[in-house]
Amino acid sequence: MTVEELAVDHGDLALGGFELDFYHDGVRRRRPLGAGWNIRFEQAPPVRPFDWSKGGTSFAGWYYSVTNADHVGYESWLERDRLILLDADPEVRGIASQPFWLHWHDGVRRRRHAPDYFVRLADGRGRVIDVRADDQIDDAAAQAFEASQRACRSVGWEFARVGVPDPVLMANMRWLARYRRRRCGDRRDVADELLRVFGQPTPLRAGACSVGDPLLVLPVLFHLLWMGVLAADIGTQLLGSDSLVHAAKVAGR
Known part of the structure; x- marks a missing residue:
C-alpha cells in the first residue's frame, strides 16, 4: 500500500503531508510520515549539532x-x-x-521543526516532547507545536509541550539525580535494611x-528514592533530615 493510499485509508492526509528527516544506520534518510513512523527513534542520533559556542x-x-546507559544531549537548563x-x-x-x-x-511556505525529545514508553508507545517555557512561545513556535x-x-x-517544572520538585530531583547511577x-545489605527501617x-x-x-548509608537511601523503591513528599517540601521516608507500595525500575 502506498503512502497516499494509506493516508486515504486512514482518512488523515498528515500521513503523506508530513515528512521525517533522520539518521538510520548511519545514513541520512527522508520519508513520508506514513512510511517512517515505525523507526525506533529512541535510538536515533540528533539530526543537528548542539551549539557549544562560548558566549x-x-x-x-x-x-x-x-x-539509556548513555549520554543524551540538551540545549538549555530547562531541557x-x-x-x-x-x-x-x-x-x-x-x-x-x-x-x-x-x-x-x-500553505504559504515549507516549514521544518526538530522536536526536543522522542521517548519510548514501556508499553511500546512513542511520545514526542517539546520543551519551551510558556512565556517563550512565539507564533512560529506555536504553529510548529500545533503541526x-x-x-x-x-x-x-x-x-x-512541557514548560518549567515545579521548582521544589525539580530541586529535589536534581539532588536525587546525583545518586541515579x-x-x-550496590550495597544490597544496606538497601534491605533501609527497606525494613x-x-x-x-x-x-x-x-x-x-x-x-550516614556516609555509607545515605547514597543508597537517595538511590532508592530516585528509583521509587522508597518514597517521600518531594513535590511540596525540600528533602531534609526530617523528611518522612517510607517504602513505596510499587517499586520503580
Whole structure:
C-alpha cells in the first residue's frame, strides 16, 4: 500500500503531508510520515549539532541517562531538567534528543521543526516532547507545536509541550539525580535494611543513622528514592533530615 493510499485509508492526509528527516544506520534518510513512523527513534542520533559556542544564548551539554546507559544531549537548563524527570520515570524505556526533522507545508511556505525529545514508553508507545517555557512561545513556535501534535496524532504517538517544572520538585530531583547511577545501590545489605527501617514513615536522617554510618548509608537511601523503591513528599517540601521516608507500595525500575 502506498503512502497516499494509506493516508486515504486512514482518512488523515498528515500521513503523506508530513515528512521525517533522520539518521538510520548511519545514513541520512527522508520519508513520508506514513512510511517512517515505525523507526525506533529512541535510538536515533540528533539530526543537528548542539551549539557549544562560548558566549552563546544556549546552555548545551550532555546528560548521562541511566535509562539509556548513555549520554543524551540538551540545549538549555530547562531541557536538562526535563531529561532528569524523564530519566526517573519508570514508564520511560528510551530517550533521544532531536531525533528527526519534521517537514511540512503550511500553505504559504515549507516549514521544518526538530522536536526536543522522542521517548519510548514501556508499553511500546512513542511520545514526542517539546520543551519551551510558556512565556517563550512565539507564533512560529506555536504553529510548529500545533503541526507536531497533528503529525503525532496521525501515527498514534503522544505529543507534549512541557514548560518549567515545579521548582521544589525539580530541586529535589536534581539532588536525587546525583545518586541515579546503579553503583550507588550496590550495597544490597544496606538497601534491605533501609527497606525494613522505612517500613513505616520515619525521618530521613534518623532512619539512615539507625542502619549505619550516614556516609555509607545515605547514597543508597537517595538511590532508592530516585528509583521509587522508597518514597517521600518531594513535590511540596525540600528533602531534609526530617523528611518522612517510607517504602513505596510499587517499586520503580
